[in-house]
Amino acid sequence: MYSQGLIGADARTDETPEFLEAFQNRIDAEEKIEPNDAMPEGYRRTLVRQIGQHAHSEIVGMLPEGNWITRAPSLRRKAALLAKVQDEGGHGLYLYAAAETLGVSREEMTEELLDGRAKYSSIFNYPTLSWADIGTIGWLVDGAAIMNQIPLCRCSYGPYARAMIRVCKEESFHQRQGYEIVMTLAQGTPDQKAMAQDSLNRWWWPSLMMFGPHDGDSVHGDQSMAWKIKRFSNDELRQKFIDATVPQAEYLGLTIPDPDLKWNEEKGGYDHGPIDWDEFWRVVKGHGPMARDRIKARKKAWDDGAWVREAALAHAEKRKARKLVAE
Amino acid sequence: MSGEVPLWEVFIRPRNGLSHKHVGSIHAADEVMALQAARDVYTRRGEGNSIWVVPSAAITASDPDQAAENFEPTGEKIYRHPTFYDIPDEVGHM
Ligand SMILES: [Fe+2]
Ligand SMILES: [Fe+2]
Numbered sequence: 160m161y162s163q164g165l166i167g168a169d170a171r172t173d174e175t176p177e178f179l180e181a182f183q184n185r186i187d188a189e190e191k192i193e194p195n196d197a198m199p200e201g202y203r204r205t206l207v208r209q210i211g212q213h214a215h216s217e218i219v220g221m222l223p224e225g226n227w228i229t230r231a232p233s234l235r236r237k238a239a240l241l242a243k244v245q246d247e248g249g250h251g252l253y254l255y256a257a258a259e260t261l262g263v264s265r266e267e268m269t270e271e272l273l274d275g276r277a278k279y280s281s282i283f284n285y286p287t288l289s290w291a292d293i294g295t296i297g298w299l300v301d302g303a304a305i306m307n308q309i310p311l312c313r314c315s316y317g318p319y320a321r322a323m324i325r326v327c328k329e330e331s332f333h334q335r336q337g338y339e340i341v342m343t344l345a346q347g348t349p350d351q352k353a354m355a356q357d358s359l360n361r362w363w364w365p366s367l368m369m370f371g372p373h374d375g376d377s378v379h380g381d382q383s384m385a386w387k388i389k390r391f392s393n394d395e396l397r398q399k400f401i402d403a404t405v406p407q408a409e410y411l412g413l414t415i416p417d418p419d420l421k422w423n424e425e426k427g428g429y430d431h432g433p434i435d436w437d438e439f440w441r442v443v444k445g446h447g448p449m450a451r452d453r454i455k456a457r458k459k460a461w462d463d464g465a466w467v468r469e470a471a472l473a474h475a476e477k478r479k480a481r482k483l484v485a486e
Numbered sequence: 487m488s489g490e491v492p493l494w495e496v497f498i499r500p501r502n503g504l505s506h507k508h509v510g511s512i513h514a515a516d517e518v519m520a521l522q523a524a525r526d527v528y529t530r531r532g533e534g535n536s537i538w539v540v541p542s543a544a545i546t547a548s549d550p551d552q553a554a555e556n557f558e559p560t561g562e563k564i565y566r567h568p569t570f571y572d573i574p575d576e577v578g579h580m
Contacts (some may be wrong), residue, residue, distance in 0.1 A: 195550045245530070252527050256511045259493070265513055266490060322510070329531075468491060471515035478516060 174199050186387050191317040194260035202386055206316050207263050209388065214254035215272045216280035219453050221247045223287040224296060232290060239336045240293060246329045253322040260318045273458050281439060282365050284447025291344050291351075291358035297337015299359075299366040299404065305330045306400045307370065310390035319388075338407065345411040352412075359408065360416045367431070368439045370397040376436075402428045493542040494520040496527075498534035506538050514539075 174182075182199055185192065192198055221244050228244065231237035255265055271277035282300055287293065308330065311323040344355040371393040374380060383389040391399075401420075408415050419432030441447070491513040497506035509528050514520035520539040529537070548556060564570050573580050 193550065195547065197551070242530075245526075249527050249530065252512070253510055259511070264490065325510075468515070471519060472491065475516035475519075 186315050191320065192315055193317045203261050205383060205388060206319065207258055207261050210254055210258040210319055211268050212278050214251045214258060215277055216283065217247050217251035217254060219279045219283045219457065222453055222456055223283055224293060226287050227290060227293050243333050243336060250326045253325055257318040257322040269461065273454065273461060275445060275454065278443060280369060281442040281447060282369050283453060284442050284450045285365055286449050289354055289358060291341065291354040294337050294340025294344065295358040295362045297333050298341050299362050301330055301333040301337060302404060303366050303369045303400050305334060306396050313390060315387040342411055345413055356413050359413050363416050364434065367397055367434055372436065398428050401431055405429055491515055494539040495542050495545060496524040497538040498528060499536040500534050506536065511542060
């Protein structure tokens with residue numbers, strides 16, 4: 160899923176003006192940059208951070224949904240949810256591999272996630288309290304992620320763009336299975352419909368926050384746009400998401416929890432009420448309701464898996480030695 | 487860093503009749519686990535019927551800084567293309 164408006168990029172760079180201009184000319188000509196090509200340090204650092212955050216988000220994003228696999232209400236739902244969570248793991252791996260082409264190691268990235276230096280999308284620091292949340296996440300959270308990720312398929316950095324093409328091909332299933340869950344609840348008993356509405360109430364605003372701060376407050380947006388890492392601003396993407404989602408909620412007979420939401424004929428899109436940016440920054444900085452649990456779960460998985468990694472490496476060494484003797 | 491799990495490049499043949507194509511990379515302790523991981527990560531939706539894994543360290547790549555001297559000269563050798571030669575229409579398709 161889930162790249163978020165980049166948090167804390169570092170686009171400073173100090174190469175010669177000639178070098179920077181030649182690089183910018185390549186970008187402007189829509190040439191892709193490949194791993195061994197010369198690139199400004201700021202470009203490299205921005206990508207390492209963005210792709211790393213994106214990869215971590217995919218992996219941490221497996222946790223809130225994994226929470227419901229054993230309690231899915233039918234075999235059909237369970238198979239779909241398992242497949243979706245497995246896809247998210249795959250997305251994380253495509254993205255880690257893309258980041259590694261820039262010279263950062265998997266181990267470094269894992270360490271940064273576990274010790275809190277690396278960020279991931281704020282959306283995963285909210286809890287999944289009911290089965291309806293699994294539907295709402297697919298519908299809204301994967302929906303928001305798709306808006307973010309489609310333009311990334313044209314990102315100037317080749318390995319990132321290629322990873323995003325694979326990811327985007329798989330996301331549509333995520334959103335559709337989620338919408339189907341919400342639709343089933345919305346068309347069910349009054350209790351089920353109330354469960355769907357409650358879930359929408361809790362996830363709507365955090366989903367809008369996934370696009371990151373308003374354009375005026377987003378620190379390194381301009382440089383990312385110039386380098387064609389980003390193609391649309393946070394607010395443009397958020398607007399697209401709202402305009403696409405409101406009719407989907409109307410179809411379900413559910414109410415978007417924003418009293419200020421109304422169609423603006425002039426701009427051909429919806430106006431929305433104020434977003435609680437204090438909450439956003441609190442959650443980004445690790446004070447979300449589930450932040451501690453998420454990292455604890457990742458740390459446990461990493462620590463519990465240590466003996467498996469060691470055993471696999473020892474076994475590989477032994478096999479290699481045996482093969483040498485046999486030759 | 488000690489205990490780093492080796493990197494492998496993954497190539498997949500979408501179907502017989504086509505070449506294996508690079509799709510990405512994977513970490514695995516050995517070639518057996520690399521094949522299993524590649525299958526799980528890169529073929530969840532019928533993307534292929536054959537996988538190659540190659541240790542990334544075994545790949546030798548050309549230097550992008552030498553791309554011009556390596557590849558630009560062929561641009562001038564237009565006589566390597568069929569359209570360089572004038573054949574009268576009367577001769578028919580050739
Ligand atoms: Fe994903
Ligand atoms: Fe997804």
